[in-house]
Amino acid sequence: MNYEQIICETDGPLLILTLNRPDKLNAYTGAMGAEITDAFQRADADDAIRAVIVTGSGRAFCAGADVSGGAKSFDTSGSHGAGVFSSSGQRSGRFIEAIFNCRKPSIAAINGAAVGVGITMTLPMDVRIAAKGARIGFIFARRGLVPEAGSAWFLPKLVGLPQSLRWCLSGRTFDADEALKGGLVSETVEPAELLDRAKEIGHEMSDETSPVAIALTRQMLWRFAGAPDPFGLLEIDKPMSIERGGHADVREGVQSFIEKRKPSFPGKVSQDMPSQYPWWKDRADG
Known part of the structure; x- marks a missing residue:
């Protein structure tokens, strides 16, 4: 598969997967989901890859689904809504399955805004770190939607039910410090140090382990x-x-x-x- 909405690069045993729609704040589309699926499946099959790091290009990680279609952005009866939820006939959520089933650990390096699917896509990853100043939000209730991408299962596992309810029922955005306090991310770092820190964690998981x-x-x-x-x-x-x-x-x-x-x-x-x-x-x- 030729990638158009992500970039994949290797750094020794690490695969760096970068969401790459910076002009759209890396807003999610079905095509992006298909590319993420393919990249994780390739990483799973490649013995040279020991860990996957996911980050975003530009100033956002992923600002949620692409809503450039306006009020009907999530209506799958139209071409835009159909493109948000699926690509090439793939069932919704397949990229979550690919991340979850991958036999290599994954690290989300949240470099900026991560809301909606932009944060739920990180939940099946094994480690999440965030740049100071990043904004995060499970904003579904404020859009008339429900938590997707399996997040109603993943999130309570990671942060507990009370914290999950607090974030999801308000639908508000919050900063990286609150994400750290709530257990969603394991640490916050200066933006310029984020990717290097993610690589350090990747090497911790790969350099001396089977x-x-x-x-x-x-x-x-x-x-x-x-x-x-x-x-x-x-x-x-x-x-x-x-x-x-x-x-x-x-x-x-x-x-x-x-x-x-x-x-x-x-x-x-x-x-x-x-x-x-x-x-x-x-x-x-x-």
Whole structure:
């Protein structure tokens, strides 16, 4: 796919995905969603990519959906509304699935305004950091809409139900400091330092970790965090630990610790995922 609304660049093991409609404050369209989907799926399949950083070009991260169609911007009976919600026949929300299912961790570097889908697209990412001065808002109620992109599931997981209700029921925008206090972002930094800090976090996740272990760990945390009890997880983590224990990754991890050197894990997510993966499909089928 040739990208027109995003830019993808690699920096060592990191993929930098930049939303690129700066003249429209990177307003979201279905075409942009399709490109994000494709980029994350490619990152998932590429063993050279260890983490994905998402940011925006210009002074905004993403100022919500493209409302240049006026009052009918979200009416899918018209061409503009149809273009906001979908592209090339793809069902709405596929880019959220691509981010969530990606076996590589992702970091949102929120460089400016992030409202509506501009903030909900970051919720399935694993880390969010924001530039000081960024404005954020779950503004759906003020547009007559409901929280989309799975955000009514993601947001309470991240910040708790009371904070989710406070933000979503008011529909107001708030600053990066409030996002930090509420737990939506893990830190705020000066705008000029944002991308470098995101890269530092990306390297923390990739330089001395097993790609396979990272892929499994993020799915275990996401998928079991809301489970009513630990028993489903216990059915998975013990046999997975046993199988992983015989893998060259674990031997390398232990040996590098003993030798006090940086590990070089041989395992690849493209071919070394354990037999239990993806366990949720087996549970759904059963």
